[in-house]
Amino acid sequence: MTRIHDMGGRFGDGPVIPDDAGTAVFPKEWHGRALALTLAAGALGRWNIDASRHMRECLPPADYAGFGYYEKWLAGLANLLVAQGIVSIDEIAAGKALSDADTTLRDRCLAAAAVVPTLQRGGPSARPIDTPPRFAVGDAVMTRTIAENRNIAGGHTRLPAYAAGRRGVIMLQHGGHVFPDSNAHSDGEAPEHLYTVSFAAGDLWQHAESPDDTVCLDLWDSYLEQA
Amino acid sequence: MTKNKPPSSTPAVDHGHDHEHVHTLLPPEPALRVKALESILVEKGLVDPAALDAIIDFYEREIGPHIGAGLVARAWADDTFRAALLADADAVIDGLGHGGRQGEHVVVVENTPSVHNMVVCTLCSCYPWPLLGIPPAWYKSDAYRSRAVREPRAVLAEFGVTLPADTSIRVWDSTAEIRYLVLPMRPEGTASMDAAELAALVNRDAMIGTGLPLQPGDMP
Numbered sequence: 083m084t085r086i087h088d089m090g091g092r093f094g095d096g097p098v099i100p101d102d103a104g105t106a107v108f109p110k111e112w113h114g115r116a117l118a119l120t121l122a123a124g125a126l127g128r129w130n131i132d133a134s135r136h137m138r139e140c141l142p143p144a145d146y147a148g149f150g151y152y153e154k155w156l157a158g159l160a161n162l163l164v165a166q167g168i169v170s171i172d173e174i175a176a177g178k179a180l181s182d183a184d185t186t187l188r189d190r191c192l193a194a195a196a197v198v199p200t201l202q203r204g205g206p207s208a209r210p211i212d213t214p215p216r217f218a219v220g221d222a223v224m225t226r227t228i229a230e231n232r233n234i235a236g237g238h239t240r241l242p243a244y245a246a247g248r249r250g251v252i253m254l255q256h257g258g259h260v261f262p263d264s265n266a267h268s269d270g271e272a273p274e275h276l277y278t279v280s281f282a283a284g285d286l287w288q289h290a291e292s293p294d295d296t297v298c299l300d301l302w303d304s305y306l307e308q309a
Numbered sequence: 310m311t312k313n314k315p316p317s318s319t320p321a322v323d324h325g326h327d328h329e330h331v332h333t334l335l336p337p338e339p340a341l342r343v344k345a346l347e348s349i350l351v352e353k354g355l356v357d358p359a360a361l362d363a364i365i366d367f368y369e370r371e372i373g374p375h376i377g378a379g380l381v382a383r384a385w386a387d388d389t390f391r392a393a394l395l396a397d398a399d400a401v402i403d404g405l406g407h408g409g410r411q412g413e414h415v416v417v418v419e420n421t422p423s424v425h426n427m428v429v430c431t432l433c434s435c436y437p438w439p440l441l442g443i444p445p446a447w448y449k450s451d452a453y454r455s456r457a458v459r460e461p462r463a464v465l466a467e468f469g470v471t472l473p474a475d476t477s478i479r480v481w482d483s484t485a486e487i488r489y490l491v492l493p494m495r496p497e498g499t500a501s502m503d504a505a506e507l508a509a510l511v512n513r514d515a516m517i518g519t520g521l522p523l524q525p526g527d528m529p
Contacts, residue, residue, distance in 0.1 A: 090431030090482065092455035098467045099452075100514070101445045107369045109446065112340040117443070118364035119347055121410075122356045131486075135433055142330060151434065151449040156342050157332030164331045169349055175334045177345035179352035187355060194359035201367055202439075204410040207486040240484045242431055244458065254416070259485060276485055278416075291462050295478040300485035 084229060084243045085236070086143040091244040091287065116152040120159050125192040125200060128166045132266035136238035137162050209273035211258025215303075217277060221252045222309035225279070225301065231263045232304070238266035241305045245297075248285055249309050253298060254278035261302055274303040373442035374513035376407055377490055380417075380440070381516065382507035385495040395419055395492070402440070412439035412488050418481065419492040420518075425476050426491045427465070427518030429457035430483040437488035441513055448517065458482055468519045491518040498525045 089095075108114035124134065138146075138158040146154060163169040168187065173180050182188075192200065217223060227247035231237030240262050256276040264272040279301050284293030335342040350356035380402075384391035394401050398415040402408055415437060418426040430436065431454050436444040447453055457464050461478045465471070472478070481489040493515040499507060502525070510527075514520025 087432055089451060089455040091459045092451075095450075095452040095455045097452060098447050098450060098456065098464055100447055100468050100519070105445065107373070107443050108365070110340070112343045114365040114369065115343045115347065115361060116339075117368070118361035119343060119350070119356065121364055122360050123350060126355060138433070141332070145330075145332070147451070150339070151446070153339050153342075156335070156339065156346065160332045160335055160342075160346060161330070163346075163350075168355070169353070171331055171334065173349050174331055174345075177336070177348060179349050181353075183353040183355050188353075191355055191357055192360045194357055194363045197360050197363035198367055198371075200410075201364070202406070202409040204408060204413040204439075206413040208414060240432060242482065242484065244431075245482075256414070256485075256487060262485075276487075278487070280479075287459055291460050292474075292478070295461065295480070297458050297480045297482060299482045300487050302485070 085139045086141070086146040087139045088229070088243050090242045113152045116156050120155050121201075122192045123159055123163065126168070126187060126190045128168060128187075129162055130265055131205065132238055132260070132262040133268070134158060134162060135262075136266040137165070139238065140236075207260040208256070209258045209260060209271060211273050211275060213275075215255050215257075215275045215277075217252045217255075217275075217303075217306065217308075219252050219255060222249060223252060223277075223279060223306045224249055224309045226305050226307070231267075233263070233269070234267055237263065239263050241301060242299070244286060245281060245299055245301075248281055250279040250281040250285070250299075252277050253280040256300070259302070261304070263302075263304075276300055276302055277306070279306070368438075368443050372439060374440075374511075374516065375508070376442075377437070377440040377513075377516045378508040378511035379504075380405075380407075380490070381492055381511045381522075382504050384417075384492055385499075385507055386504055391492070398490070407439050409439040411435070412437045414487045415440070415490060416487055417490045417492050418479070420494045422473075422494070423476060424479055425472050425518065426479050426481060426489070427457065427461055428481045428483065428489045428491060429454060431455070431458055432482075432484060435483035435486075435488065437490050440488075440490055441516060445513070465519060468514065470519065470521060491516050493522045496522050496524050 138154045229241045229243040229246035231239045258273040259276040260271040261274045278298050280296050280298045283290035283295040394417050398417045434449040461480050510523040515522045
């Protein structure tokens with residue numbers, strides 16, 4: 083089974099409501115604070131982006147569905163801080179610090195002057211890989227039939243359920259990239275070749291709007307087999 | 310071949326994730342949840358409030374769709390630049406100092422009379438932050454995430470966009486760290502416009518693919 087976040091193709095969500103011109107970047111002040119706090123805590127270096135995505139995905143489905151975007155971030159952050167032993171459950175419950183952090187972690191505190199260079203540097207996921215790509219542009223491929231992490235039950239993966247067990251065509255090659263299914267679980271970056279794979283809408287959906295429209299996904303080597 | 314760990318016969322269960330929902334201990338009001346977490350981390354010496362202010366300022370003031378619009382306008386006006394942007398966006402973007410978090414790897418996709426591109430992230434809300442800023446609420450909504458891949462034409466209609474039936478739609482689901490920017494078609498009647506005038510026609514939604522650029526007559 084997939085997790086709640088894997089919603090591509092789901093029915094019942096109603097219309098998309100475009101925003102009005104002039105809507106603020108952070109409609110509520112706490113939205114910006116939640117984003118900033120998450121990024122600053124991430125700069126402590128105790129988890130990677132895949133782990134933080136996975137923590138949000140692990141929220142109980144009722145919470146995930148009921149929370150706004152930044153509420154998911156906050157919940158994921160609280161859970162990560164405790165899982166990493168940075169903050170205790172008692173501290174979360176009390177809403178204040180009950181002990182000092184260790185000095186090696188305090189040394190990593192993001193300084194205001196370091197913010198812009200840190201954001202401008204980002205965290206590239208491309209990695210050198212010494213094997214040639216298994217697929218060439220134009221090759222037909224099949225995706226894995228089960229959109230689940232191979233090694234960990236309920237673990238992180240980036241193969242959406244709607245594209246599992248489907249036939250597609252390699253459209254772009256991106257070289258080696260960090261493999262989220264491993265990296266999210268502190269199991270190493272394990273880079274694999276990443277490809278953009280194009281799927282005909284008629285191969286994804288029983289009732290495609292227009293069967294020749296396409297959906298393109300970025301998929302790692304181990305999600306794919308030769309068709 | 311990169312080898313993954315072989316699947317073990319008894320897969321590890323993700324203990325600690327499904328069983329300890331620490332977040333439920335936070336206050337019910339979201340603004341107070343942020344305040345509680347911020348207080349704890351500041352008191353522990355792990356977060357500097359001035360750094361939080363700097364992050365917010367960066368995304369409110371420095372970064373936004375004007376950056377992507379500048380690239381699009383230049384691509385419209387300069388074929389060499391356009392070719393370079395389509396061939397290797399990272400090189401162009403890094404060269405202009407527009408790289409950064411959530412825009413480390415960028416592919417620019419070009420609309421033509423036969424193909425219209427549209428970007429989504431069904432699994433979370435991945436978006437090219439350094440080029441377009443923080444994504445709008447609708448981009449992060451369940452409705453957009455669930456429907457953009459299955460019925461892009463119905464979603465486009467909700468944005469007031471109807472494409473010719475012979476224009477095929479290509480939806481990009483951002484499942485990895487590649488971020489996509491749509492290069493819209495240059496509107497007719499803009500031959501005499503300079504780069505700044507062209508950039509003013511390029512709105513955020515046109516670079517996500519849920520909108521079209523303004524026409525010269527739409528300008529105030």
